Amino acid sequence: MNRYLVAAAAAVALMLAAAAFIFFFAPTDALQGPVQRIFYLHVSSAIAAFVSFAVVVVGSVAYLWRESIVGDRVARSAALVGVVFTTVTLVMGMMWAKPIWGTFWTWDARLTSTLVLWIIYAGYLLVRRLAAPGRQAARFAAVVGIFGFVDVPVVYFSVTWWRTVHPGPVISTDALPPEMLFTFLFTMACTLVLAAVMIAIRYRIEALSDAQPQSQFVLQAAQRPTS
Amino acid sequence: MRSIAVALAVARKDLVSEWRSRELVPALAQFVVLALVIANFGFQIDSRSAPAIAPGVLWLALVFAGLLAFGRAFAAEKEQASLEQVILTSAPPAAIFAGKALAAAALLVLCEAVLLPALALFFGTPLSIALAAAVFLATIGMAALGCMFAAMVAQLRAREVMLPLLTLPLWIPFIVAGGQAVQVMMGGGNSYGQALWLLIDFDILFVVLTSLAARFVLDE
Numbered sequence: 328m329n330r331y332l333v334a335a336a337a338a339v340a341l342m343l344a345a346a347a348f349i350f351f352f353a354p355t356d357a358l359q360g361p362v363q364r365i366f367y368l369h370v371s372s373a374i375a376a377f378v379s380f381a382v383v384v385v386g387s388v389a390y391l392w393r394e395s396i397v398g399d400r401v402a403r404s405a406a407l408v409g410v411v412f413t414t415v416t417l418v419m420g421m422m423w424a425k426p427i428w429g430t431f432w433t434w435d436a437r438l439t440s441t442l443v444l445w446i447i448y449a450g451y452l453l454v455r456r457l458a459a460p461g462r463q464a465a466r467f468a469a470v471v472g473i474f475g476f477v478d479v480p481v482v483y484f485s486v487t488w489w490r491t492v493h494p495g496p497v498i499s500t501d502a503l504p505p506e507m508l509f510t511f512l513f514t515m516a517c518t519l520v521l522a523a524v525m526i527a528i529r530y531r532i533e534a535l536s537d538a539q540p541q542s543q544f545v546l547q548a549a550q551r552p553t554s
Numbered sequence: 555m556r557s558i559a560v561a562l563a564v565a566r567k568d569l570v571s572e573w574r575s576r577e578l579v580p581a582l583a584q585f586v587v588l589a590l591v592i593a594n595f596g597f598q599i600d601s602r603s604a605p606a607i608a609p610g611v612l613w614l615a616l617v618f619a620g621l622l623a624f625g626r627a628f629a630a631e632k633e634q635a636s637l638e639q640v641i642l643t644s645a646p647p648a649a650i651f652a653g654k655a656l657a658a659a660a661l662l663v664l665c666e667a668v669l670l671p672a673l674a675l676f677f678g679t680p681l682s683i684a685l686a687a688a689v690f691l692a693t694i695g696m697a698a699l700g701c702m703f704a705a706m707v708a709q710l711r712a713r714e715v716m717l718p719l720l721t722l723p724l725w726i727p728f729i730v731a732g733g734q735a736v737q738v739m740m741g742g743g744n745s746y747g748q749a750l751w752l753l754i755d756f757d758i759l760f761v762v763l764t765s766l767a768a769r770f771v772l773d774e
Contacts, residue, residue, distance in 0.1 A: 391770055447723045454720070457710045466770045467706050474699075474724060474763065481727075 331528050338524040341517040345510075353510040365423040367511050371518035372415040373441075377479055379409030379522055380448065384476045387469035399465040400537070402472055404529035406451050408522055413445045428492060436489035440482040447475035460542075557649040564640070564653025568627065569660060578626055582619050582665040589615035590676050601678060608677040609736040612669065613729050616689070617696075617722070619665050624700035625717050627658040628708035637708070641772055651701065651768035658704075659697035663690065679740050688735035688746075691753040692728040698757075698764040699724050705771045727756045 349367045356363030382405035389398025420438070421431045432438065451471045458464035481488075486495040497503055503511065536542060572578055593611040597603065631637035640650055666689055674681040703720045707713040735749035 443723045443726055446719075450716075450719045450723070453716065454706075454710070457712055457716060459709075463709065466773070467710070470702075470706065470767045470770055471720060474767070477724070477759075477763075 376412035560649035565656040568657030655701035692732035
């Protein structure tokens with residue numbers, strides 16, 4: 328078994344452990360009942376998405392600054408993983424909203440800004456596909472990745488900047504009982520490990536596809552031309 | 555100083571070329587009036603519903619007119635292959651970019667000069683300096699972002715599709731703040747000043763960010 332399989336198996340095991348905590352350890356919410364258990368993965372995947380997009384920014388800056396192919400590959404991998412986790416956040420949020428708010432969607436500041444975040448980084452993935460491979464794709468995507476990150480603080484602070492129906496921060500306000508807090512922090516840690524493993528595997532895929540003979544030519548073009 | 559001279563020269567070149575051909579501005583003006591006509595059919599507008607719908611129609615028409623204007627700003631250069639030549643000169647990319655954005659913003663302002671009176675005429679909304687100021691402030695930031703992405707997509711395949719996909723999400727802050735200001739002007743409320751300051755903040759943020767990014771977008 329290579330180390331990627333081991334890492335993937337470990338991440339899956341951690342997520343199963345988190346599920347066990349969510350369903351068997353955390354107490355049932357007095358008001359909302361079992362559906363509140365969505366909270367643990369919903370918030371964790373939102374945080375994993377934010378962290379992934381922060382990784383996109385770091386990789387993009389590294390590429391624009393030093394023409395680092397590694398930075399570009401990291402940004403490519405993290406953008407895809409970030410979009411996946413944003414999708415999970417949105418879908419789980421909708422599943423939670425239906426029984427509690429009575430509707431799948433409402434044009435609330437946080438919901439809207441999260442949807443915009445998804446659209447921005449889906450656009451990032453499209454730019455990668457439509458630009459001439461190599462230097463142009465890397466540079467344009469890096470610019471989109473950095474600009475798109477402007478929306479992340481908007482999503483985060485939307486609940487304090489605007490009047491919203493979406494609940495605000497619960498950790499810093501000490502609103503959770505200890506069992507719930509522990510379950511949440513454990514789930515968050517597991518989700519972050521999962522995101523890291525996904526980015527690492529995606530990085531490997533990108534590196535291998537860059538190593539294809541026809542990609543070599545493009546890669547050389549991605550480096551600064553010797554002038 | 556040299557950067558400013560370059561930016562003004564590029565802007566002047568674009569405006570002169572538009573003045574000689576008179577292609578874009580008449581088309582844009584006709585487009586925004588058509589947008590109002592379509593809105594009339596889409597929303598079943600009467601004198602009671604007009605004030606509530608007008609701000610939304612204003613921003614929709616402006617956003618799509620902006621996409622057309624900024625898309626043309628670089629697509630025309632790309633078709634004539636003149637963009638490469640401008641980039642090959644020793645002029646700083648940020649200055650070239652600022653000139654293109656300035657010219658495109660001026661064309662959009664001309665188009666607003668048709669849109670706002672037309673809206674007042676057809677929808678019976680009030681027309682004021684404060685309203686024009688909010689729309690103008692939004693135009694500055696939208697021009698900076700729109701021109702940056704237009705420069706990018708001019709070099710992509712499927713540029714007509716990609717320009718709105720990339721630009722619209724980042725224009726949302728201007729539509730949120732500008733929409734708030736326009737709603738106050740047309741309907742009532744007292745958060746006009748706050749919305750205006752927010753627009754100025756966004757203008758500064760995105761003008762700085764886009765001029766930093768210009769180097770990476772205009773570099774072939």
